[in-house]
Amino acid sequence: MPAPLKWTEKYRPATLKQVLGNGKAIDDLREWALSWERSEPITGAVILYGPAGTGKTSAALALAHDFDWDYIEMNASDARTAGMIEKIAVPASRSQTFSGKPRLVILDEADNLHGTADRGGAAAMLRLVRNTLQPVILIANEYYEIDKSLRDATRGIQFRSVRSTTIAQALRAICQAEGIDCNPDLLVTIAERAGGDMRSGINDLQAAAEGQETLREEDLATAQRDVKSSIFRVLEVIYKGNNAKEALEASYNLDESPEDLINWVDENLPLAYSGQDLLRGFETLARSDIFLGRVRRRQNYGLWRYASYLMTGGVQAAKKERRHGYVAFRPPSLWRRMGQTRKVRSIRDSAARKIGRHCHVSLAFARSELMDFVGMLLKDKKGAPQLAARLDLTAEEIALLMGSSPGTKKVQNIFEEAMRIQSREQIEEIELAWRKSSQPTLNKRSDGLLQTLSVEGLPDDETRHPARAPAGQDSQSAAPSVHRPETGLNGPEAKEPGRRGRPRKTEGEANEGKKDIKESTFKSGKRQKSLFDF
Structure with missing residues (x-):
């Protein structure tokens, strides 16, 4: 028996007029679509963002229905890797339709690109938005969890919770x-x-x-279901209520830790209070922050209860009279600044980690004590490339330590020279490892040759100094002639009766023979082959 059709799909709005609760967002979306109909698009892409269940996806599908556009949709059930986006979404965004009308590209949950399944999806999505020839709609719950470069390349349209x-x-x-x-x-x-x-x-x-x-x-x-309280509802209770217990209990259903909640209260306190109320509110909030600091130092999370009460009921009790009127609450500016400096902080920590690993110190010590010193060393033209190669620094890390930009000529010269130094060192290490690995094989082969010659009856001197036949001679002509020494010879030239082979050379003759061999090898241009000659 087939599963019953979900009512959310059965009664999904077919047109933009049927989308309830977000009239302004619908008007902005329709205006953007009309600009594409006029071939004068405001932006290539828009981001529909807001809480879940507010009609973002329904509005995108209804837009395609109202304007009779073809559409292609990718959501969380699809693998949104760079390869899949380049394979499916990019061709759709750059090709024309048979009817000549635009084709709508919908990418759902654009703020949820994490893990191996979505590897490289964010970068591919940015390239898609910048080079698109068709309208693109990105859908997200959290606007500020999308990369800033992607937000700057699009237009944001906010969907609010439905009444x-x-x-x-x-x-x-x-x-x-x-x-x-x-x-x-x-x-x-x-x-x-x-x-x-x-x-x-x-x-x-x-x-x-x-x-x-x-x-x-x-x-x-x-x-029935557990519904998490909205942070804006909790702020309304804190700033406009008159019951401290109610303000504390409102924070229990909030999906925020005390460390996050205190940032919200701190950011919006000047908007809700003024005068002496504002002074008393910040004093209470400072006492709450003291307890949070004790929690971090002592790892005693039981102190959270005191911090939570001070930042909710304590701030509410700080005002003398009840506040009224609309207050436009905003997210903490600290989070926005942290997001803007995320890349710079990651480069700083990466450089400090490399310095600390080389100097055998902690990341915090390297960041606070050694980074300025390394930056001074990098200003030396002669030693900077060697230092950058030793620490394996990137161009961005070199620029950060020197207080410059990665695109400057000085930084690029240091980085390129450091890369050349690293390349030479890697080649030397490979050649050294190859020589070490090939030496035991050569020794084994020479030992086997000596044993073979000994079995055939050759004297030890010939095994140590084998005769070298000229090139072009066969093995018989290359064989050494047996010299029969005259009887009565004394000294090193004398041979024992019954032994075959040439007479033993004197030390002077042996040295002259070696010298002749070296000179002939040098003149012929031959040399020992390295790994890279093969």
């Missing part, structure tokens, strides 16, 4: 289409539990009412 009244309206329409009798109060309950997620509200309704004609209150027990 519970809007979700309840959509649920009522689904119940009417399914012929289900339902109490409006129960639909409001489901909508409130969804927490601004339209998809979750529809899934909850299907889990509670599918196969029934009437939706009862006891059926909702199967549809």
Whole structure:
């Protein structure tokens, strides 16, 4: 029996007018599409970002339906490696359709490119956006988790959480289409539990009412879920509430650690408080930070309870009168600065790690004490390439240590010379290893030759100094002639009776023979072959 069709797919909006809850985002998206229809695109790509279940993917598909565009979609179920993007998405973004209309390229979950399955996907996506000839839509939940270079090359369109009244309206329409009798109060309950997620509200309704004609209150027990509080809701309770216990309990359902929550409170405190209230609020927040520091030093996470209470209920109690009015909360600027300097910090840590490994010190000591010293050494023209080669520094690391730019001529000269030094050292190491590995083989072969000659009856002198036949002679003509010494010779020329072979040479004659062999070898241009001659 086939699985029942999900209501989220069955009742997915077919047009942009049916997408509920984000009118401004829909207008911006339609304006961008019209610019492509006029062949005057505002940007090559847009990023639809916002919480899950707010209609981002539905809006992209409805856009293709409204403008009668072909579309191709890649989501988290597809392998989004650089190869797959280059194979599927890139050709679609650069080729024309038969109808002459644009082709929409949709890349879902663009902020979730992690692991081996998506290796190289972010870089390929950036190249796709910069060189596209067709409209591209990227979909993400967290806008600032996308690489900054990709954000700069696109236009961001934000989708906000859908109001519970809007979700309840959509649920009522689904119940009417399914012929289900339902109490409006129960639909409001489901909508409130969804927490601004339209998809979750529809899934909850299907889990509670599918196969029934009437939706009862006891059926909702199967549809309950844990809904994480939004950070903006918690900030509303902290700055505008009047119950410290309520502010503390609101942070329990928040998917943020105290280290992250204190950054949110610190960033938005000047926006919500002023005057003496602001002074008292920062004093309370400073005491909370003291407890967080003790947690880091002592690893006693039981102190988190005091830090959490001070940054929620304590900050709320710091104001004398209740605050009203809309406050545009914003994420911590510290995170934005950390994201902007992420690449520089990674280069700095990489250089410090190499220096520390060479000097046998820690990363922190090398970063704080030795990096400036190494930068001064790199300013020496003669020793800089050798030092960069020894530490295996990249061009970016050399530029950081010297306080320069990687593209300058000085940095490039040092880096290129260091690469040449490393290449020469690698060649020398390979040749040395080859010689060491080939020496035992040569020794074994020479020992076997000596044993063979001894068995044939040749004297030891001939095994040590074998006669070398001229090139072109056969083995018989090359064989040494046997010299019969005259009887009565005394000294080293005398041979024992019954022994064959030439007489033993004197030491002077042997040295002259070796010298002649060396000179003939030099004149013939022969030399010992290295590994790279083969």
